[in-house]
Amino acid sequence: MSLLAWNCRGLGKPRTIQFLKHITQQKRPSIIFLSETLAREKKVAEVCKTLNFAGFISIEVQGRSGGLALLWKNEGGCTVIEATRNYIDFEVENEGVGRWRYTGFYGCPERQRRRESWGMLLNLRERSNLPWCVIGDFNDMMYEDEKRGGNKQPSYLLTGFTETLETCQLKDLGFVGEKFTWERSRGSNFWIQERLDRGVANQKWRELFPEAEVEVIEVATSDHLPLYLQLNRRVYMPKEKKFRFENIWVREKECRNIVKHGWEAGETRDIVHKIKSCGEKLQEWGGGITKEFKRKLGHC
Template identity: 30%
Template sequence: MKASRVKARDISKKLGFKHCEIVDAIGFRGGLWVAWNNDDIKVSIMETNEQFIHTMIERGSDKIFVTTVYACPNILIRRSLWPLLRRINPGNEWPWFIRGDFNATLYSNERQSSALRTTSIDCDFYKWVEEMELTDMGCVGPYFTWKREGCESRIDRVLANAKAQSTFIDAVVKHLPWFKSNRCPLLLQLWPGMVPRSSTSRPFRFNAPWVLHDDFNRLVKDSWEHKVNWVENIEKFIKVLVDWSNTSSLEQLQRKLWFELEEVILQEDLLWAQKAKCDWYTLGDKNSKFFHTHVNDRRRRNKIEAILQENGE
């Protein structure tokens, strides 16, 4: 977006954001904004460049790295972006999302044109994605993200490393409706269907595995008073239950159950890979991130996020 730094900050505030990091446009080329509110998160700007803004988002002991990209349309200048992104790679210790306008496509079906000669895929971009072992998050909504005079392409996307995929299994990228622009807005939802809340306003949710705990029956008997009405009993029981759920024994039980679930899913994936005559035995043992990534990838593909009507909407 082409706008002065002062105007950009003013627009950001009008949109309701308290903080904004800006990379100025060079003429009509480039320009990046990253805006946020830090009510319950801490955002640190790790590095800026004319083609990207690299941020670290912290919430408690958790970290997420997000890199916002505007790759140069000029392939020679864009080529310098890929080694820079290799250098800032946080590895698979932390989730990493790379999002934005890459001005390049990965596959031939991502570009459609009425012209006799069209731009081919960017081999440097494709090679970088493969080397970094990144996965395209896919999309829900209109497939192409840019259009002009009979040309359409999917040059905007969200990429993720294996840690991001395993941490945010249900994450989804939505292509929003076109509005007064030749670009389609992208929305990355880490927890679809959930509105972020502060810990103080988070509603109570009963965790079914609690009933398996040996101490659960005792907790119910000790906290429930027969002479008190139902509403007061429920309110008291919820408070006691929340405090009780934070004990280390319950956390261990939850970790144990998640580990068992992942083992079952992993075994199922190995079986499918073998039936499909996949060379799974050359790609690592049962604990390799290859299979974890493919499990999460299949989950995402099998989810129905939207339905296409006959009228194309």
């Protein structure tokens, strides 16, 4: 079972829907939590149908900001406990594991309202003794190094959020991938990066899912990066790579010589071995060029 949480900054953009379709096909999350949907319930229903999910709940946008949505695959094993403008509290039934609780959270973005966010977490803590996991955009940071650029985060905000998590007995689940999940003014002198999105859980939940892992996924359709939580991390055995000729190699002058030397190296063998010899030489030589091309592409 897996879960996706993302501040999508609006479900009205075709690129956002395309990304959700792609990530659903690739990662197959059982639950998707979206914040800042900027959408009405009708739009969320369309997205739910497009992704082929069984059920959803939507907190509609008010004015020009906000909006939450929770979509799930297995309607029978999921129960919504409470839904507000800032969170959707959800109970999950896993076969062989039992019941646990998930809260999709969206903290108040206004600095003067951060104490409201902390109060919500404290109130949620008192409502259940189930294994509990909270993931979303908290609009808060725990440490100074979770921000790059701009003014330093005030210490009272760092301390207040950290102490709230400690009181709730919620510990950070860590992450794989990019450290900063939100950014503004990329490439300029005012570029700011922060880790506002995270997953936290209590001891019972971490004991229930000791191999759980949070992955930060790169995406260009929002200023926030999505979080993908895999409850039972799978270990894949590496497969033997098959040779594939890259068209970009033809542009390199050295390619002709590599083929020539590879062919001549197998001159005493049959044509199958000659082709294999060429492939091995090309793969050894062309790997660096392919990586360099991908690096340049990523930079662009």
